[in-house]
Amino acid sequence: MIRNNTIMALVCLISITGSCQKDDIPAQKASLERLQVVMVDARMPDITKSGQIAENAIDLNILAYDSDGLLEGHIYKNGATSSALILKQGEKTLVAMINMGPIDITRFPNLETIRNHKVYQTSGSGGNMIFAGAIDVLVSKTSRNFTINVKRLLAKFTFLFNKTNLSPGVNIEITSISLKNVPAYSLLLDHNKASLENLCQNGDILSDGSMEPPMHNYATPLYMFENLQGNIGENSNPVHKHPGEKENICSYVEITANYSSPDKTGIIKFRNFPGLNTTNNYDIERGRHYMETIKFNGSSAGEISWRVDVSGLITIGNNVQDVTISTSSLELKKEDNYQFSASITPSNASNKNISWSSSNTQVLTIDPNTGMATAHAPGNSVVTVTTQEGGFTDQCHVTVYDHINISVNKHLIAGEQTGTPGMISHSVMVIYCRADMPTPSNMELINNIYPFVTINTSYSYTNNSIYNGTAQLRLDLTENNDRPWVRTNGHIAVVLQGPVTEEYSDQVFQSLTITPEPDTIFVQGVYISW
Structure with missing residues (x-):
């Protein structure tokens, strides 16, 4: 399995321009500057044809903080018309938020509160992406034109699969694509880094629809919040990319597929850690589009590692035809133990893996792997054995009685x-x-x-x-x-x-x-x- 990744940054532009019409500002406030705010066409690439979350700009909040980091001004607009932001001259930090809806500005009295504001929702107004950005500026008579680059809080992933180099007779059918170890939230402006306290083991999953699109702009994307883990180690071989002891906080992709070849069949899983390179970087940045192309070579099952999980594959040989439990009915006393056994037909079947289950675990429990049963209470239960190959079953009806001395x-x-x-x-x-x-x-x-x-x-x-x-x-x-x-x-x-x-x-x-x-x-x- 070879992974190629193409990364594209996506930004939106907020244009803030000084107004030439100042006659409505009183003379005693000549140090004030009127800034016109306009959302500019971001020229977003056409990469969301199959997207689940739209990336349109519906509304805008602009907050201005003075040199002491205190809130000085705020405007909210949800239409195409421009809005004016009147500020004193001097150093400012301008913060833009798209698709956050009307906000309670009392929650953001200073710059620190808005930088570290936690955003848990993956979409905002109208089901559209949330964007945010900030810029430090000097507002003066000669400096009143500014552009704020805002980024989507989420990273986007799309996947293509290249099977042209698979060996003859080998077939791989993708059944699901999922993101693992994803942050539960994102900081609005500051860098976001997952820890064990804010981590979700399972993120977005794609398990229906087109699993194998012809191009990235037709792929259904998966999204996750930013997770900046940086460079780990000095590995230079993509095959060996692994974050070591940080594997439980670095985000990764898991691809599950049905696999068949002349000698093996079953479920196979492919995993990899995305990043800004394919060797030792583990940064998942907000606003980026990670376009992953997975190339399968040969059998694609020869590697046995964390990257390629072949534990679900079985060797093809003599097929299982039936399974029989050694007894069809059984009487046990409470607290008795009993070792169940079963025989597979034919006796030389290649895959003899079986599992056990009990229909009433309050009466009888059974180890699914060993078949050792324990009677717990009077009653009835049906013990079922199931073959891994073919799903053949047999049953034993068990009656458990009380026991009195x-x-x-x-x-x-x-x-x-x-x-x-x-x-x-x-x-x-x-x-x-x-x-x-x-x-x-x-x-x-x-x-x-x-x-x-x-x-x-x-x-x-x-x-x-x-x-x-x-x-x-x-x-x-x-x-x-x-x-x-x-x-x-x-x-x-x-x-x-x-x-x-x-x-x-x-x-x-x-x-x-x-x-x-x-x-x-x-x-x-x-x-x-x-």
Whole structure:
């Protein structure tokens, strides 16, 4: 990429001429001079055919300051007729402002206030450009003719693109042109220099219309306030032009384009720092027209640098045809992490870049690059994977449940234990009892028939010297259609009752510890861990 720039200064002329008709000035004020003010044709070049802001002179303010910098006179005119400015003889500073409309002169009592006045708007009266300028003069009987050169507060940019030297099969389609690191305002008269405090990262952008005009006078211009950063370094090679550590306050241009070649495709970005030269100057001056011509050579993608960003390009090879997530549905508990994975078809596709997203980030978040997901709250979310090439997608429906830990109490039955190790093999009843209930309780009984489960099973028991025993009982709530509570913050006590018959009467009076299996069950949208 080679950049050529042509810079044109644009000024308007304000003519101030001493009047020959002085008979209306009283004799005692013979030291006063009448100055006639006329806006002269600025002979502006025809460079605004596609402009978004007009550059006509609609109205004019002239302010005169004496040698002490104090305001002495002011006139405002918004028509073709001339206006008179009557001043004392002596040294003056004349300030001209075009398209600022009627001004409140109390805001500019001295020269310093008007020099450092901040202008934030890019256009003034009738949507036209704002111009300003000043001149130091000596008003006397023999010196009454003055011309004030006023400059547009904005710099103008237009762009042409020369593709004649591109290699065969290489195509570059410009999609946007934007100005970056532009000042938020301009001082009316003093030099304007951007700092981190008055900087906008994004300025004018052109993203529709004619991106590639045949001539500069047909190009849609971009505008920005003056940013004078001066010369930085001693670089003499345009390829290496860069302001170093001042890159965050120097204005630059970014050109985005669709790129295709026999071996690469995608988005490419070209950047450069304009200035008064192509090597080490970074001045963007008010009133100047920067006519940038970008010449593309060869592939225009061989340089990998700040100037040429090829990170959006991919190598053309085997095209992506499809993508599949390893699972189409998934159940997670709150605070679970899960690593998603996906396979691309064909397996030897050249571009395997994918991105991940979650439809409900309050329920589930997922790293867009790695596919690592974290469940945050009960609910549903759809995880989508998208291929960079072709935009192929696949989805996984994820349900996240709450997770509650519940302890099983040891239930003691008083009585003297006798007997030897054996087997209880009749029907038993496991009763779910509420224990450690919070106040107020948020538990809700949803099985209105019986809050217990009858299980036909056998279990073994053993005795020891301190009259304790162990037992294991499988609690299969799904098969027994038992849903004791929707949710609980307390505990569930499990009571074991054996059959009371003459043969097994002694065995009922044992102290047993019940261990439910499985260790996790699912009840009405809530996982319960024992």
